[in-house]
Amino acid sequence: xxxxxxxxxxxxxxxxxxxxxxxxxxxxxxxxxxxxxxxxxxxxxxxxxxxxxxxxxxxxxxxxxxxxxxxxxxxxxxxxxxxxxxxxxxxxxxxxxxxxxxxxxxxxxxxxxxxxxxxxxxxxxxxxxxxxxxxxxxxxxxxxxxxxxxxxxxxxxxxxxxxxxxxxxxxxxxxxxxxxxxxxxxxxxxxxxxxxxxxxxxxxxxxxxxxxxxxxxxxxxxxxxxxxxxxxxxxxxxxxxxxxxxxxxxxxxxxxxxxxxxxxxxxxxxxxxxxxxxxxxxxxxxxxxxxxxxxxxxxxxxxxxxxxxxxxxxxxxxxxxxxxxxxxxxxxxxxxxxxxx
Numbered sequence: 001x002x003x004x005x006x007x008x009x010x011x012x013x014x015x016x017x018x019x020x021x022x023x024x025x026x027x028x029x030x031x032x033x034x035x036x037x038x039x040x041x042x043x044x045x046x047x048x049x050x051x052x053x054x055x056x057x058x059x060x061x062x063x064x065x066x067x068x069x070x071x072x073x074x075x076x077x078x079x080x081x082x083x084x085x086x087x088x089x090x091x092x093x094x095x096x097x098x099x100x101x102x103x104x105x106x107x108x109x110x111x112x113x114x115x116x117x118x119x120x121x122x123x124x125x126x127x128x129x130x131x132x133x134x135x136x137x138x139x140x141x142x143x144x145x146x147x148x149x150x151x152x153x154x155x156x157x158x159x160x161x162x163x164x165x166x167x168x169x170x171x172x173x174x175x176x177x178x179x180x181x182x183x184x185x186x187x188x189x190x191x192x193x194x195x196x197x198x199x200x201x202x203x204x205x206x207x208x209x210x211x212x213x214x215x216x217x218x219x220x221x222x223x224x225x226x227x228x229x230x231x232x233x234x235x236x237x238x239x240x241x242x243x244x245x246x247x248x249x250x251x252x253x254x255x256x257x258x259x260x261x262x263x264x265x266x267x268x269x270x271x272x273x274x275x276x277x278x279x280x281x282x283x284x285x286x287x288x289x290x291x292x293x294x295x296x297x298x299x300x301x302x303x304x305x306x307x308x309x310x311x312x313x314x315x316x317x318x319x320x321x322x323x324x325x326x327x328x329x330x331x332x333x334x335x336x337x338x339x340x341x
Contacts, residue, residue: 001283003217005314007300008321016330017156019163024185027329027336031320033312038323043183043337046294052196053247055239059178059255060201062169064139065146065161070117073107081108081117082149083142084127084175084207085228090138091120096128111145125212125225139172149175151333153299164333173205173228179296179333180253198247200238204229204255204277214301219282224303229259230274236263239270239289248291254304257281257290257311264288282306283314293340297324297331312340 020026028046030039050056066083079102085093096102096119106119114134121129134141148164158164166181168189193199207227214222239260243249251257262277263270268289280303293311298304309317320338329336 001219003214003219003301006219006302006305006309008318008325010300010325010331014325014328014331014335015153016332016334016336017154018158019182019334020330020336022185023167023183024188026183029320029324029327029329029336029338031312031316031338031340033316033340036316036319038320040327044188046337046339047188047192047195049292049339049341050192050195050197050250051248053242053245054250055198055200055242055247056192056250056252057200057202057239057256057260058166058168058181058184058252059204059259060166060168060170061174061178061203061205061255062172063148063165063174063177063206064172065142065148066175067147067149068110068115068142068145069147070108070110070115072101073109073116077101079108081130082175085205086173087129090132092130092132093123094128094130095126096130099126099128102128111141115141115145151176153332154334168201170201171203171205171230173203174207176206177333178204178206178253178255180256180294180337182334183337184252198238198242200235202229202231202235202256202259204259206255214303214306219306222280222303224278224280226276226278228274229262229277231259231263231270231272233272236270236272243268243289249289250292250294251290252294254295254298254307257293257307260289261287280306281310283310285310287311295338295340296333297321297329297335297338299332308338308340 024044026043028041028043068081080097082095083092102119108117116133117130119128205228262279
């Protein structure tokens with residue numbers, strides 16, 4: 001399958017630069033995947049498409065202030081670092097820009113020296129392995145010096161860090177938010193539970209896979225970067241009981257979808273556990289457990305667009321995106337949402 005098959009036209013002004021004033025008042029495009037019928041709603045209306053006995057699966061990862069701006073020790077050149085994955089207590093895999101200035105042995109200074117890093121290796125996909133030196137608690141220093149790692153297409157400064165966190169974010173570790181979840185409010189979550197829908201938390205720490213573009217024309221040659229996931233025995237039990245009783249599994253976001261599909265056996269039974277997943281879902285993939293999907297609008301030629309194309313059909317998705325552009329929906333991380341049913 002060709003990479004160009006997942007391209008579409010998007011005017012730049014439709015890329016959302018800030019969150020909606022109220023999380024659950026974003027627009028919601030409801031796509032009936034079998035018929036192709038489209039409805040235009042408001043996100044809080046999503047509850048109308050949920051039924052008692054359903055289970056809503058959310059990703060409770062929390063974004064860390066992973067973007068650090070430092071200087072190269074010997075030259076004073078500006079270096080940008082985005083932390084992706086913790087290897088051990090003081091060692092991280094990171095994206096470094098400009099990477100050509102950071103060779104093994106290079107030292108980077110942050111915050112007038114309260115934090116320093118030395119590059120000790122390169123990764124196969126162009127990242128760096130950094131070893132940090134500091135006095136005190138790393139997380140406290142990171143909270144002081146770090147910035148939220150907003151995607152490159154968001155040019156406007158984020159004044160409230162919590163707007164790039166879901167209201168149920170708990171477990172620190174992500175370099176990007178699971179953005180479909182940004183639309184939920186505590187009130188909406190309470191109303192969903194009152195309706196008799198179970199809400200289950202899983203964890204997938206979003207890492208390099210979110211930042212890495214597909215560069216191969218044949219998409220099957222693309223290699224996903226591994227990301228850490230976790231599903232507790234309790235979470236797996238709730239999901240399996242709900243689906244065994246006829247309830248539907250609604251995944252909130254592509255990260256929740258990838259987590260569930262990683263843990264599902266061929267019969268759709270979810271196995272508890274933790275580990276690393278590099279699952280790449282594209283058209284031809286048969287979903288084992290996800291029945292419905294809430295998601296944002298994704299970048300052209302991205303693995304996220306490929307995943308939802310596998311779920312609803314590539315032509316159906318591209319037609320829905322064409323409609324969303326025509327109706328002036330807001331796209332990407334801070335944009336509007338789609339409910340594929």
